[in-house]
Amino acid sequence: MLYRTRAATGDTRTFLSAIVRHPHQLGAIAPSSKAVARLAASVVPDTPGAVVVELGAGGGVISDAIRDRLPPGGRQIAVELNDDMVRHLRRSRPWLEVVPGDAGDLGDLLTRAGVTRADAVVSSLPWTLFDDPQQEHVLGEIAASLVPGGRFSTVTTLAVMPIPRFRRFRTLLDRTFATVGTLGPVWHNIPPALVYTGTRAAAAGRPEKAGRDLPEPRR
Numbered sequence: 472m473l474y475r476t477r478a479a480t481g482d483t484r485t486f487l488s489a490i491v492r493h494p495h496q497l498g499a500i501a502p503s504s505k506a507v508a509r510l511a512a513s514v515v516p517d518t519p520g521a522v523v524v525e526l527g528a529g530g531g532v533i534s535d536a537i538r539d540r541l542p543p544g545g546r547q548i549a550v551e552l553n554d555d556m557v558r559h560l561r562r563s564r565p566w567l568e569v570v571p572g573d574a575g576d577l578g579d580l581l582t583r584a585g586v587t588r589a590d591a592v593v594s595s596l597p598w599t600l601f602d603d604p605q606q607e608h609v610l611g612e613i614a615a616s617l618v619p620g621g622r623f624s625t626v627t628t629l630a631v632m633p634i635p636r637f638r639r640f641r642t643l644l645d646r647t648f649a650t651v652g653t654l655g656p657v658w659h660n661i662p663p664a665l666v667y668t669g670t671r672a673a674a675a676g677r678p679e680k681a682g683r684d685l686p687e688p689r690r
């Protein structure tokens with residue numbers, strides 16, 4: 472408990488310092504609350520030996536929630552772009568397999584880590600900071616990395632939902648996953664947030680619809 476309290480303080484300090492140094496990478500004003508982290512991690516399967524990939528692990532609050540759910544023998548990989556966050560995650564969570572890199576290179580990063588497919592991908596990536604091609608590309612990489620029937624979750628704040636880039640991302644979710652759902656909102660998160668979930672179709676292969684013929688968002 473004491474360890475967790477100290478770790479949480481360090482998580483927040485690292486997060487706030489990263490916001491100051493890299494405001495265009497973070498896309499958030501505070502780390503996710505534990506309640507949001509638990510919702511995001513709810514897609515982690517209870518299958519022994521499951522592989523779970525987290526994208527944008529940041530200070531590590533969602534990493535902890537994933538760890539709490541992952542059955543023994545599972546593999547938990549955290550992809551993170553920001554060097555300060557990578558150092559922080561390695562220092563504060565020696566049990567976590569931290570892979571420095573860009574979520575857009577997910578397929579290559581997983582291949583180098585010896586992973587063929589993930590059972591679940593949990594994201595808190597700042598989708599509204601990504602331009603349209605980047606959104607399509609990253610979501611395509613995620614879908615291609617999931618086993619058939621694999622689960623996806625992503626945290627979003629209510630504040631970004633009216634933004635055209637978010638609405639386009641929402642459309643992409645529908646085109647990429649067989650089913651899309653929401654969990655939350657969590658009102659006491661700063662700012663209030665909810666979690667989108669997606670499930671890959673049972674058939675294997677890259678999504679056929681992702682990124683094609685998408686209507687322009689209304690401005």
Ligand SMILES: C[S@@+](CC[C@H](N)C(=O)[O-])C[C@H]1O[C@@H](n2cnc3c(N)ncnc32)[C@H](O)[C@@H]1O
Pocket residue numbers: 496497498499501502503526527528529530531532533550551552553556572573574575595596597626
């Ligand atoms: C909104 S913060 C979420 C941090 C933490 N998971 C949480 O929920 O509090 C987004 C995180 O994604 C990372 N990030 C941004 N773009 C990324 C990318 N292309 N690939 C991997 N990580 C990225 C940022 O460095 C940051 O740590």
